[in-house]
Amino acid sequence: MSTGESVSRAAAIGAAAEVGSTAELGTVISQWIGRAVPHDGYMLAAVDPVTGAGCFLAREHGYSPAAARRLTLGDRLDGDHPYPFERLVEGPCRVGVLNTDTPGLRRNAAMCSVMADQGVGSELRVALVDAGTAWGGLVLLRPRGGRPFSVAEAARAQRLGRDVVAAMRRYTTGAPPEPSRLDRPPGVLVVGADDTVAAATPSVREWICELGTLPAHALAEPHMPMESTIWSLTQAARRTNAPALTRIPTRRGWIALRAQPMSGGEKGALAVTIQPAAGTELLQAIALWHGLTPKERAVIDHAVEGLATKQIARRLAMSPHTVNDHFKSIYRKIGVSARDELVARLLG
Template identity: 50%
Template sequence: MPEVAARADTVAELGGELSRQLSRVVPHDGYLLSGFDPVTGARCFLACENGYDTRARRRMDREDALGRTRGPVAGLLHGPCPAVVLGAGSPQEHPDARRLHDLMGAGVYGSEICVALTRRGVLRGVLVLLRERGARPFSPTETARAAELAPSLALAVGRYVTGRPLRPRPVHLPPGIVIVNSDDEIAGVTSAGREALGGVPPGVYPAGERDPFSFIWHLTYTARRTAAPAVTCAPTPLGWFSLRAEPLEGAMAGDVVVTLQPATAAELLPAIAQWYGISRRERAVVEQALQGRAAKQIARRLDLSPHTVNDHFKAVYRKTGVSSREELIACLA
């Protein structure tokens, strides 16, 4: 299944391909694919097709940010099976799924399988498969099949993110601003914010139901819950973006400002290191290079030989698809 990522140019195409492959062994009526920043744990991309409507998705994002509807996913990291059934009517559904029943009740879906996609013990994404109300719920056999495929699905998500060389930061794009008020309405958006959101395709939805702001709700609710900034680095067709949701204080308490801009090196390097498998030593060498130090200076500071420093650079070039130190710096700084 990792080869699916090579054929996908967008998250929507990735989700569609994974859904088609999975439908052969686990038939389903719709799906949601979420990616998560491996450093902050915040959502960094989203795609869905024939899934919950806008209102239901936003309610689920709010509940998820509170650790409710799909909170059991966090426990999957430490359990024997990376898949659980959530939803009405399934004898093997997770006991924490009660809240999901109410959310599903207003729509057409009655059962879902939630699959945790992990790599090296870190949650990289969640794939939700949906079955309409009235159809038989997902069976234990289907859940087991989904669990068996979870490593391949996680690898495909990772290949989608890392399968293309790093691109230079789009420094020509100004920061975009979106303001979400306390009633969860878009109170304002800059033209740069709308343009940036246009480069973060949220996926495919039913006709006429496109929500250009669907990508930011989970981050917004997370910031509101923690009363602290919530940050994610998102891979987009325009390059890597940083999304930062921060609650306002004073007279505008309850409002959240979401800033979208090309990710800085300080924001991007930790995420890149996780996604691309850059080691701790390799990351330290890159950090020194970002400060403008030559290879010999880096060797002295890290107590390494110049030959080892060059080997670390070559390893980073190979992993990220760049060809030189200058190109690497242009992608990060």
């Protein structure tokens, strides 16, 4: 990596800590990546590193929400898809290029038609994986009639993948390590088998506004639109026919989204709840985003139980001095100054 590239990387990661929304984060990453791999549109998706469910999304000049969902579902149904994200995550190659009307690997005819209808000629996708953990995916787009992404550009994008993860983590760790402070009752919505919102409590719109992924005019529509993160979570619940969970960082704290199949009523309906993430549920996500070690995580688990330092030391077969060293490292990584503050933040 050249000195110029190193400075650009450092500037992008530093800027990621200062932005106030996922949209701004996407802009920072797109502008930085664009110096090495020019593109006309992008989609940046983060996943909950614990559950793998969608966590937040930023896009500009990318696929429309409807097209992105058609492609996602179509890609999963297409057993011959050359670059499913699930396969890219497993590596060793984390990147793939898909074209519509130029030489190169393609989706099936129906999915290529969706790309063409969106004016997309070439798609470069990168699975964002670091230290054995999947953090999300980045999709770069070029229009039809333009130059497709090259093998060299795909290689550059793969090299930059870990730096994109670093920028996403800097953004996420800028969220307060505490449950969301939005003073509203939990939101509950019912999603029908056709993926439309059948019913919702009044607080749902404010919770979705807090996610920052829908424009104000969409939230003002009489019929609640399906927000992208919620849609991603419902698909995870449908694939497993079991409850699904994701935790989302915001500038007012962490939010937990859960989706689970409903019994009785419409077949295929799901219930989605939106509320502050707290306690062990919050700690699981924070531990990975903030880079806590397994021993540091164990120390916090016992601290949340209310155990004294000597008790924690006995439980973990280490000296009290070592426990205190772990606490100091935890405070530095999470950005708190004392044990009481740490526990109070996690429990809300």
